[in-house]
Amino acid sequence: MRNLQITLTAIALTLAAGAARAEEGMWTYDNFPIARANATLGTNIDQAWLDKVRLSSVKFGGCSAGLVSGEGLVMTNNHCVATCVANLSTQATNFAETGFTPRSREEELKCPGGSAEILTQITDVTERMHAAGAGLEGQAFTRARDAEAGKIEQEACGGAADKRCQVVSLYRGGQFKLYTYKKFSDVRLAWAPEDRAATFGGDLDNFSFPRFAIDAAFIRLYENGQPAVTPTHFTWNADKPVEGTPVFVTGSPGATQRLLTQDQLMTVRDVVLPMDQLIASELRGRLIRYSEEGERQAFEAMDPIVGLENTYKRGLGRMRALTDPSFMAMKAEQEADFRSRAGAVDGDPWTALSAIQPVVRENYAAMALLEGGTGMGTTPVAGGSQLFSWARTLVRGAQERGKPSAERLPEFADSRLAAVQSGLFAERPVYPELEQVRMEWWLSKTREWLTVDDPRVRGLLGDESPEQLSARLIEGTTLADPAVRKALWEGGLAAVEASSDPLIQYLLSIQDETRAVRADWEARVDAPTARASEQLAKARFQAYGDSVYPDATGTLRLTYGKIEGSDVPGQRWGAFTTFDGLWDRATGAAPFDVAPKLLAARDRIPAGTVLNMAVSSDTIGGSSGSPVVNEKGEILGANFDSTVLTQRNAYGYDRNTNRSVIVTTGAVTAALRDVYGMDHLVRELGVAR
Known part of the structure; x- marks a missing residue:
């Protein structure tokens, strides 16, 4: 040692x-x-x-x-x-x-929903993205940036089926680049x-x-x-x-x-990794128990178990790093050198990021469990249930597509709808009993982490137990049929709201709770973090030039x-x-x-x-x-x-x-x-x- x-x-x-x-x-x-x-x-x-x-x-x-x-x-x-x-x-x-x-090639089989991409062009769009958020705060800042990214992507790719455009944030907001890909959907x-x-x-x-x-x-x-x-x-x-x-x-x-501050790393060490590790280990245990029920169950659970084992071991290695005094001393010395070289920085981004951490610590569990997309952890919403994911896409897609593209959640911007549809319409096998295990786990863990008295938990469960609710939703849904998903997507909001599918109705019923969690996170975590990180990026470029990688x-x-x-x-x-x-x-x-x-x-x-x-x-x-x-x-x-x-x-x-x-x-x-x-x-x- x-x-x-x-x-x-x-x-x-x-x-x-x-x-x-x-x-x-x-x-x-x-x-x-x-x-x-x-x-x-x-x-x-x-x-x-x-x-x-x-x-x-x-x-x-x-x-x-x-x-x-x-x-x-x-x-x-x-x-x-x-x-x-x-x-x-x-x-x-x-x-x-x-x-x-x-x-022979004639016997090669199509991967359901599979796609591949080759990067053909990189274009700098930093000025446009920075200008889009100028003078804005909170959720207005994040939504303006998201809208501008969608506009740039749409201008570059339009409706081309063989291209995909993505605005990529580099240096945690210091630069933005438009990546253009050649796309293969077969x-x-x-x-x-x-x-x-x-x-x-x-x-x-x-x-x-x-x-x-x-x-x-x-x-x-x-x-x-x-x-x-x-x-x-x-x-x-x-x-x-x-x-x-x-x-x-x-x-x-x-x-x-690697570009996180010491205060941000402490949040990852103390909050994100412990929760993700505990949750992943229990989901793995439930899937292993399910796989032991018979040959069919073992076949169904094989792939997700391997994925969870990888996630858990990866998290274990990261936890060891953040609890290693020598490694953390290296990170602290790097930050101290950066701060000494940066000198005076507008707004003191280190202090700003430090002030955000209590908000992250308090709200990470709710955001991770109910929405995902924190950019920090690995907890799967609904335990990774494919049926839940399809239902959420159908409900939110129907609600968002009636708005102008710039006002939608970014994943439903015009420039990204082709990818959404490809995943939604793909013919994939669904295993109802495995789906129920995933849903039951998620509902029980959400109740455990947020507590029984949290009003969001009451909204999720109503008067049912996790076991009862997951069984009712999975047994009653017809979303395993791609034709049903396609009809609901093409029917829009009217078709979704009129659907008798219990999983669709459930997703409709929890939108207020889950959207509120996301909006709060965007306003109090994403936006101020992006602002401070952008300031740090400018200071880093001034201190080290282009010898720094993102x-x-x-x-x-x-x-x-x-x-x-x-x-x-x-x-x-x-x-x-x-x-x-x-x-x-x-x-x-x-x-x-x-x-x-x-x-x-x-x-x-x-x-x-x-x-x-x-x-x-x-x-x-x-x-x-x-x-x-x-x-x-x-x-x-x-x-x-x-x-x-x-x-x-x-x-x-x-x-x-x-x-x-x-x-x-x-x-x-x-x-x-x-x-x-x-x-x-x-x-x-x-x-x-």
Whole structure:
């Protein structure tokens, strides 16, 4: 521990200037430090290289991915296609157990509701966004900003079905950029291994290294019923990786909170993470209990349990970071240096943000449970119930679409309705008993956290218990039928209000309570936080210039590092694992049982083939599926995990402990060729048999 403290203290001194050092930084493509990266790594990339990598990078749902052929073939992680696999599976034909191995493109299946995007353009719209909120306070400020963002998006994309425009806030309001994407609404599953091959080691190995997982899959982008033409793509390189090789990781990391003040981090530590962790652990327990009731229940709960386990372990790593005195000392020293360099700042944003924290602490539970969208935590509204989500979209969509676009909730602006409809109309399987478990959990937890006497709780439950209410709503709803959802959406407010569906009527009945919570949060938390954060951003630019990178926001970023192991307390290991190590680690008992098809192919796979590797790149949740490429633009693998110590990456980068876990292209090639008989994909990748 003492060695680790010394290391962190040294890092604190190194990073005290606030400018990014070494491999630190999830950089936007319009401000990537080319010269610094080349000097650090000994590479020779240029703007043309950046453009090719950007246009080869794909955002797929909440994951990242990369184009690997001229015919729309994309590699991502198996866990990134898990929902697609689950939606395409039945108990009788469970592709999670067997793997999905189509013998031709004609057998590739469409992922329900799936879409993918490629970033084509970045435009600065900071002046327009700052002007929109000038002189306004509270909810008027947030709504004016939201309206201007919707207007900008509509001007740029209009009603184009093959484009998506998004105004992105960077540096917590210091900059605003318009991101324009090429959108693909027809995404088909092209290959996925057996789930046991991708999740070998289960939760015990999760967020750790060494790893022995083929966490990879392929999807294909389609246009007009045909594979998309994608001449710009990564070149497949299945050669054995070499330790010390410089690499770049391109993807869409979900969210970091590195620019938060110390007072804001204390709120995350004391309020947000404890609640999220307690709630996630109980929901996980309920789903596990449900899965033990039978084979059907186990099939239905498999995917959500895995997601919750990831959420919980990620939160655990972040909690450890915020309770680590050495790590927090580093953060405090960085803030002190910033304040000394910034000098006098208009409005004293540090004091303003400090004054907001009591409001956040008091209202976080209500906002998280009733509305979500805090930008801080992970608590799922209604326990993640799909039926509840559809009902809320139908009710709010009907209420909002009668207003001018600029006056609506931002998610229902004209520029975003196409995406809303796509998700609403998608044909997805729904499991009523699982939905009831989720709803029952949410109602009981909301009553517990807000207390029985809270008038909002009385509005949610009326005279019913969580068990009675969830059963009545889920058993009576017809929203599992996409035709019903489509008719209600197209019928507008009149159709929604006239509906006899109990879930629709329930959502109508709780709008006053839930909208009030949101309006209060926007006025007393979002708006003043945005104002103060904008002031901090201006001070940061003045102090450090463009050597500062923004927090991750779920948009495309580029980071870099080297292939290497780790040698700090808690994680000492080399850079690689091999198939030979997989066979040695296998016990035959879960979770260390090898997938049947993979085990059967043991003699066909060269034992020394590198399966997984560790990289010192700067990544976070959302980076799953991110292509790992060399300076030639060749893809060497895909990021699929990181270590528990790396979870502190949400708040600050530590080069010594930060390691991303990568499934190699060599391992994927071996799986395609030697295990699953996917010869047509091997040929498409340009690999000699």
